[in-house]
Amino acid sequence: MYNGACSMILTPYSIFISFIYVTCLILSLIGNAIVILTILGKRHRSRSITNFYLLNLAFADLLRSIICIPSTLLSELTQCWILSSLMCKIVAFLQPVGVCASAYTLAVIAVERYYAICRPLESRKWQTKKRALVTISVVWLFSFSANIASLFSYEKITKFTCDSSRGPTFDFVYQLYITFALLFVPLALMISLYGNVIFTLNTAINNDNPTLEQHLIEKTLPSRASFSDWFSTTINRVPSMKLMSKSVNFSRLTVKEKNSLSIPRAVSARASRRQSSFSSFLNFSPRNSFDSSMLLRSTNQEKILIAKKKVTRMLITLVIVFALCWVPSYMYWLIIRMADLMGNNLWSSSINASLTVLTYVSSMANPITYCFMNKSFRASVLAFFRKNQNHATRCSAMPIRRSPSPKESPPNIPAIKIDLVLENSVQI
Template sequence: MEQSFKFFFQAVGVCASAYTLAVIAVERYYAICRPLQSRNWRTKRRAVLTISLVWIFSFVCNIGTLFIFDSVPYRNQWTCDTYGGPLIDFIYQLYVTLVLLFIPLCVMVGLYGHVIYSLSTVVVTDNPTVQQSLQQNGAQQLSSSAISEWLFDALLNNPSINVGNFKEKILIAKKKVTRMLLTIVAAFAVCWLPNFLWWLLVRASDLAGVPMWHSGLNMFLTVLTYISSTTNPITYCFMNKSFRSSILSHCTKKKRPVSGIIDYFVPKEKLFHPVFLR
């Protein structure tokens, strides 16, 4: 039973990690594509509730692990393995591949894909006030489904902004966001997809009666999943220029302004608007 709990908590940790990334994808989608709507529900209380639900779901959906794994004899010693037979093993592996990999991966790909599409799609704004402000300032009628009208209002009311080239600065910000989102999805897929597919192939080969176990390959793919935990701080934190500037400022004990796209666009009194709290 001790070995079953070991595998159970491992599966719970993997599931919680995957669905936390999926929840972050949902939060990023609303923060970038629907910033004004996200302001109403992006609270600390709801964040705690969401994280709690992720962990509860992770415990519930992995209960089957307690009945699949147990201590079994292997070469004059005991090891942890399944004892339900090849068919049960294959069905269980198919289940965990679907729940722990493909569902959160599809959520991330779908939402981040929509964000990237929104950032790359330039349309004419339908707000007459924004159109008039743009015309009065000699700028092109520019808007995006991912950039709120509040942002354009902030841009045009900031006297330090050269309206003639703010379009170029917005495009630079779009490229940075797009690069980060692609890196997040790619890192998750590269680190986890090979391992899940490998185990699915192993279980299928056992069911077919032609085992294809390879210890070296399994060890490599397992290490790859561990690397996933180290990539998250890099993609979510160190790829953010404001975060790097804050760390550098803290280390050098000097006060430095927050760098990045906010420096160009946002008045200080509007810095804590929900659009930029990300």
């Protein structure tokens, strides 16, 4: 703790910066708490793999906000480090730990999205909730171990803040190390993976061409004429269907030939009805049914691709926000440490305060990004707050469905059923 005189210094600048700090703290606490409660409020089976990672991201942002923002606010208002030397170590250690956990959680989400979209068959083998928890544990273990040096280097208490006591050479090397490990590595990984994801999604959507699909369908199935000819040839070989075949052959005669035949009116009407019913059967081709099913499947696949693209767009926004909030701060401190190594002093209190505010914005920006870009998350938040109120009503209104007994269940015999709609309800 600094032993000199520390007093509250209220200037328009300090009041403005303090107001921003308080706003960031409140929004971060509320937003990340809502994210945590919403995800934990879901049933265990309804939590996706991405939800586990977003939960970890919210926890890391919440931890960093609680530990770092109040101490920075006190330093800004008093222009002193009024906390103990132990708090100096804790704050200097937990801030990069939280940043590292956030960065590598975003990187793990990028890996998960890459395998889910680009390699879906491989992702099913290892993307389980148990492995997600193991991955999160590895992220935190790496975050603590990668920043252990800051726990033993920040022991120098100056008038304004706590600082490193290892010398300019150590400070520059350490700053270069954390810039590479905590910023460049996860950011490069995210850019590379999301680049592949965007390319895969755009390629899949652009290749979803109905004309091409229709061409493939026509090549796969026989035409309607060929199917009709095949069926006509087949039924002509069946003795019980000779009358129907005669009616079909009768339809192929010319008008003059039809008039030359003396057929009773009742027989002629019956033959015409059979002809119309058989024509309707010929018009009912498996190709029509197959076309409809393919169209529905194509529409569903397109909707799935669009939904995946929206989720990926939201996650990419998180990465962009992370980069915009942290790259300037890391670059500034790298320049400061390099200048200290060369014997120059480039420290600026106003620049440092502005960049610090920018880093705290990242803690509150993630929940805002969820709300504005994810309709499903907004619905989950509203459902969480209405859960206790509507739970009893929903349960009482839910019908109880009894599964059929083995006696009631139909026999497991495959059958092909073709329903024919006949004109004037006349059946053959």
